[in-house]
Amino acid sequence: MNTPVANSKEINELLARYGVKFGIYKNGSFHEQLFPFDAIPRIIPAADFAELEKGLIQRVDALNMFLRDVYSDKKIISDGVVPEDFVYSSTGFLQQCDGVLPPKGIYSHISGIDLVQAKDGVWYILEDNLRIPSGASYPLIARELCRMTSPDVFREAQVRDNRNYIALLRETMDYVNCGGINVILTPGRYNAAYFEHSYFAEKTGAALVQNSDLFVEDNILYLKDYQNGKTRVGAVYRRISDEYLDPLTFLPESLIGIPHIMDAYRAGNVALINAPGNGAADDKGIYYFVPKMIEYYLGEKAILQNAPTYLPFYENDRKYVLDNLEKLVIKDVSEAGGYGVVFGSDMTKEQLADWRKLISEQSRRFIAQEVIDFIDLPITDEQGNTTLHKADLRAFVLSGETTRVWCSGLTRFSRNVDSFVVNSSQGGGFKDTWVLSQE
Amino acid sequence: MGTITRININNLFWLGRYTERVFITLNSFFRFSDKIIEQGGEFYEKYLENISVPNIYKNSDDFFDRYVFDENDPNSIYSNLLRALGNGIVLREEIKTPSLSYLQMAADKFKACRGTDKIRYDLLPVRDAIYAFWGSVDSNMTDFDALKIIHLGKAVEHVDMELRLSLPEEETLAGLQNLVKHVERYVGQSGCIINKVALSALKSALAAPEKLEQNRNALIADVEELIEVNFLETVAV
Structure with a gap:
């Protein structure tokens, strides 16, 4: 059969053709490089994914409840479940967001949850990414290309279609939109994830904008067009860090940001995706308390375990x-x-x-x-040889009207056989993640 | 118009210009490469003079390599293609991924041809990819106002290069006519600033085609000054 593995070279050529790259700064200068793709997919059986799905929804719901709590009543602190010091000493906790309820009460709209699977098959959560998790675009476009080169495989295999991510993303933006258009706010061409920003803008129909394209007037956020016309913005999928959002709220010395955007946000006139201040919940120290949060808010035992x-x-x-x-x-x-x-x-x-x-x-x-001895996944090199590398999984959970888990994910693998570090910035590559529709 | 940002309009204009520059210089280079089969490589100095590119090359071999392929030579065809690609990359959501992919393919193919001994043949797919790019933007772009700005950049560059390359007068006049028509029909709505003096000079040139040759340098300056986009406070990528 004409498998993706047999077409690995062609798929990588197509990824290059479509500009699927990420940027990296080395020795003070910007380099753009291809994100190496390995065509052997990570396969997750239907039953495993069903369990993961339940656990991820439970976890993200609890994290959203935690964020709402710590920025309002702080009951989890007064009840002694999470120590006060751990919340307030976290650099992710932003005083400026205290008392601010985001549109529809959702803080983490797009959550990237990193997991690994141990050799005994148990999945462990490695970390929660609730600020600006990136990476969904890579398996999304890789699947599109694999379907092009290996149609038979997808005809035969019972793989769930992952191309609904764009619809999920758009629904999430639309659900919290406060009136106006959706925009994706990018730091610009030289951001590591610029490909993803522009690809999502193209596919969702959101306008791709930079700081200088936006302004606030009477607590309403607008996009200014080249004729000095203005269009109201209802939701900002921002891909810049909290501290660079608004110089009048966060870093007064910052030359970037949109003055008064936080006023528009506080007034409930625009949704920021994800909400500023989410670092209070994805701090590596707070991670320790997530199973306790689940019990506290949901009255349930955590389905997925922490390392x-x-x-x-x-x-x-x-x-x-x-x-x-x-x-x-x-x-x-x-x-x-x-x-x-x-x-x-x-x-x-x-x-x-x-x-x-x-x-x-x-x-x-x-x-x-x-140190979890997590499973190794096979990787093929240019000569067709297979070696085993460590790999994790970033699952994407989208919270809008309901909380949904994308039936795919970014599987990242380490560059070197003996390395545990899978980050793309450290030279790692990626795989598609196939979720089977039936056993 | 939809939501074209101030930054995008500049990139749209320069995307049109750089892509057309690559296309025309490539075609011109192909013709030159054919001529030197009989006339010899040293003919390159005359070619550079025609296109107003400073002769920084050691000899014809150096010219063939660096003028075509050197990304650090700002006048090379490849560096202009990289500028077109750079503008395209920041416009993915406007021009759409298939259009961008043709520029990427052109750049990748171009780079891979360095060192070839059959340069015209090997670079043909680059020209094909640029043709495909133009077809793709026309077919895939949904914002027609944005598309018009790309075409405006293309029309400006087309005339500019035709004047510089001393192409047949008929072709140059046709390009000039197309540019004037484009400016009069569309530019008023595009947000670009038109230099009315330059426009008037171009229209006069159309009315007196016999003076084209003697006015060539002045017309090049008029074309360069026709459209002002730098008010956008950005620079071309």
């Missing part, structure tokens, strides 16, 4: 971490993109001692996790 995690902030955990550092992975809670992650097993005696000191001194800054 076993320790908070050096707590004395008992700190002792365990210091005693077992050589077998743990340490993560800096303020870092992302695979940065700030170190493995105890890679450290020399001196480095271990340095890290013990650092963790003791800055206990809130780090979390420690057991």
Whole structure:
């Protein structure tokens, strides 16, 4: 059969043709590179996905409830489930968003939840990305191209069509839209995920805009066109960080941003997707408390497990971490993109001692996790040889009128055989994720 | 008009200009490559003079390599193609992915041809991809006002290059007529600023075709000044 693997070269050529790239800054200059695609899909059986779906919806619903709570009544804090220090000392908690209820009460409209599957088949949540998770466009366009090169495979295999992501995204934007058009706000051509921004704009019909295209008048956000006309904007799928949204609210020294956009947002005149301040819930330290949130808000046990995690902030955990550092992975809670992650097993005696000191001194800054021996997935190289690499899965959960899980996801694999780091910025590649429609 | 942003209009205009520049210089280069079979490579100096490109090349081999393929040579055909692609990349949602893919294909194919000993043959697919690009924007773009701006850039560049390359007068006059028509019909609604003095000069040239040759340099300046888009506070990519 004419499988995607047999057509790997053709598919990668098509990805190049369609400009499927991501940007990276190296030594101070911008480089655009292709995101290596491996044609062997990750396959998730229908029953497994049904379980994942339930667990992801449960988790994202709880995270949205947590965000609503910490920015309003703060009951979870007063009830002692999450320590006050952990919320307010997080750089993701934004005082400026306190007391602001976003349109329809939704904070995380598009959630990217990173999971790994252990060798015993159990899925573990690695982290929640509730700010501006990216990556859905890659398996989306890869599927389109694989269907072009290997139609028979999709005729035979019972793979759920993942091309509904655009409809899900548009429905999510429309649901919270406060009147006006939808726009996708991009930092511009030299952002790492610019391909995705422009692709989603094209496919959803949203206008792709930059800061200078938008302005606020009487608490209403407008897009100005080239003739100085204005069109009201009802929803902004923003792909820039919170701190660069509005210089009058966040960084007064910032030269970018849209002055008064936060006023329009506070007045309920525009939806920001995702809501600013979501970092309060996807902080690596808060991750530890998500199963407790699920129990607290939903009265249910968490369906999906966290990787076993320790908070050096707590004395008992700190002792365990210091005693077992050589077998743990340490993560800096303020870092992302695979940065700030170190493995105890890679450290020399001196480095271990340095890290013990650092963790003791800055206990809130780090979390420690057991290293999960997650499954390796086969990757084919240019010569057709297959090697096994570590891979994770970013599942996309969209929250609008209901919470829905996209029946696909971004499977990322490590560049080197022995590496656990799968981030594209670290040279990793991606696979399509096939969810089977029946066993 | 829909929601064309101020930044986009500049990119639309320059997308039209750069794509047409590549197309015309490629065709012109093909003709030149054919001529040198008999006339010899040193003929390239005359070619550069015609197209107002400074002769920075060591010899004809260097010219054949760098003028065509060097992305760091701002006058090379390839660097102009990369500028067209750069403008296209920021316009994906306007011009649509299939149109952008033809520019990407043209750039990839172009790059892969460096070092070839049958340059005209190997670069043919680049020209095909540009033809396909034009067909694709006409078929796929849903905002006709945005499409008109691309065509305006194309029309400006077309006349500019025809004048510089001293192409047959009939062709140049036809291009000039097309440009004037385009400007009078569409530009008023496009948000571009028209230089009325330059427009008047171009219309006078059409009324007195016999003076085309003697006015060539002045007309090039008029074409360059005809449309003002830099008020948009952005620069071409």
